[in-house]
Amino acid sequence: MRGNLGTSRHSPWRGRARDPRGRFNPSQVASRILFSLVLVAGVVNAASGGREPANLTSGTDQQFSPFKPCVPPLGLGYNRWTNARPPGGPSARWSHAMAYDVQSERTILYGGQPSTGPMSNETWAYDFATNGWQDMNPSARPSGREHPGIAYDAQSDRLILFGGGNHLTSVYSNETWAYDFETNTWTNMSPPSPPSRRYDFGMVYDSRADRVILFGGAGPTQNNETWAYDFETNAWTRLTPTRSPAPRQAHSMAYDSESDRVLLFGGAYTRDNETWAYDFNANAWTRMNPPTHPTGRWGARMAYDPRADRVVLFGGWDGSYSDETWAYDFNANSWTNLNPPSTPGGLEAPGLVYDSCSRRLVLFGGFRGPSNPQPYSNETWWYRFQGAPPVIFQ
Numbered sequence: 001m002r003g004n005l006g007t008s009r010h011s012p013w014r015g016r017a018r019d020p021r022g023r024f025n026p027s028q029v030a031s032r033i034l035f036s037l038v039l040v041a042g043v044v045n046a047a048s049g050g051r052e053p054a055n056l057t058s059g060t061d062q063q064f065s066p067f068k069p070c071v072p073p074l075g076l077g078y079n080r081w082t083n084a085r086p087p088g089g090p091s092a093r094w095s096h097a098m099a100y101d102v103q104s105e106r107t108i109l110y111g112g113q114p115s116t117g118p119m120s121n122e123t124w125a126y127d128f129a130t131n132g133w134q135d136m137n138p139s140a141r142p143s144g145r146e147h148p149g150i151a152y153d154a155q156s157d158r159l160i161l162f163g164g165g166n167h168l169t170s171v172y173s174n175e176t177w178a179y180d181f182e183t184n185t186w187t188n189m190s191p192p193s194p195p196s197r198r199y200d201f202g203m204v205y206d207s208r209a210d211r212v213i214l215f216g217g218a219g220p221t222q223n224n225e226t227w228a229y230d231f232e233t234n235a236w237t238r239l240t241p242t243r244s245p246a247p248r249q250a251h252s253m254a255y256d257s258e259s260d261r262v263l264l265f266g267g268a269y270t271r272d273n274e275t276w277a278y279d280f281n282a283n284a285w286t287r288m289n290p291p292t293h294p295t296g297r298w299g300a301r302m303a304y305d306p307r308a309d310r311v312v313l314f315g316g317w318d319g320s321y322s323d324e325t326w327a328y329d330f331n332a333n334s335w336t337n338l339n340p341p342s343t344p345g346g347l348e349a350p351g352l353v354y355d356s357c358s359r360r361l362v363l364f365g366g367f368r369g370p371s372n373p374q375p376y377s378n379e380t381w382w383y384r385f386q387g388a389p390p391v392i393f394q
């Protein structure tokens with residue numbers, strides 16, 4: 001069941017038992033009934049002191065919480081970036097790892113390169129509902145590092161972190177760690193046959209396959225390997241598709257849950273402008289060749305908005321530090337420059353996630369460039385996309 005909900009209190013589509021094309025949609029009615037059952041089950045579960053089962057598919061609006069209203073501030077509109085200006089938060093940095101814990105409704109940040117001092121080993125959690133960052137300060141943690149990969153395994157309710165390193169010392173990791181926000185615990189998983197040491201790769205969670213998918217990276221040599229990690233069996237598997245994107249690092253990746261594809265854009269060092277899609281079921285990479293696309297760049301970030309069924313790309317370095325916001329529709333194989341009226345400014349390697357509770361992208365940090373008086377950002381920004389009505393998953 002790939003449920004839709006156009007029914008939450010935030011939805012402009014509330015009360016319309018029709019799909020965006022105006023047809024009556026019986027599956028949406030069924031979804032609403034199911035959501036009611038899920039909500040009742042959740043309340044019962046909470047009352048019994050249990051934790052909500054993490055059986056919700058990542059990337060859909062099905063995770064709307066019955067426990068905590070994630071009420072977004074009013075009047076922010078669509079297609080605009082808003083500086084959230086939370087009180088406090090992580091220090092300025094770039095190349096940190098960021099992912100959204102759907103079950104706990106927190107954006108989790110790990111590591112990165114601060115403006116001064118060693119690579120960070122901090123774990124922070126951002127709550128949109130309170131616009132507050134919390135330094136989690138867990139007792140055990142991965143060592144400090146930049147450009148690790150992180151993805152939220154929704155089925156297991158764990159953030160999976162892999163690799164990362166330090167380009168100043170050329171030390172790279174191939175450790176696999178799992179973080180549980182509820183217990184504030186990092187666990188070194190020590191799987192038997194992980195990918196080689198690397199940093200600056202792409203890593204996303206394929207919710208249908210229940211696998212974390214990794215592509216490329218450098219350690220320091222660039223590669224074009226595709227790997228899958230299963231938390232339950234603690235096993236990395238090297239996938240060997242017949243065709244792959246060329247070796248690269250600093251590319252952008254996101255998982256389109258409606259189309260069940262891992263999407264990739266760009267990368268270094270050629271300032272690549274290719275768009276690729278990976279289908280785990282077919283173990284196949286396909287080059288998409290869209291008619292228009294962002295300029296070649298590295299260090300951009302992408303996140304998938306399931307309501308709009310669009311991957312949103314922000315920033316990167318394309319010869320200068322870009323502040324562009326683009327949307328990619330896999331079904332139409334089309335990139336659109338969204339040209340929002342305000343932006344966070346040009347940034348390379350910020351953190352970017354889709355917060356399914358507030359239905360906004362959350363961005364933190366990034367590198368503004370060496371000539372900027374404040375080269376590293378410590379700003380938190382929100383972005384709400386509406387380029388299309390919410391998608392009704394069938």
Ligand SMILES: [Ca+2]
Nearest residue numbers: 103104157181
């Ligand atoms: Ca959690």
Ligand SMILES: [Ca+2]
Nearest residue numbers: 155156210231
């Ligand atoms: Ca899992």
Ligand SMILES: [Ca+2]
Nearest residue numbers: 258259309330
């Ligand atoms: Ca799609």
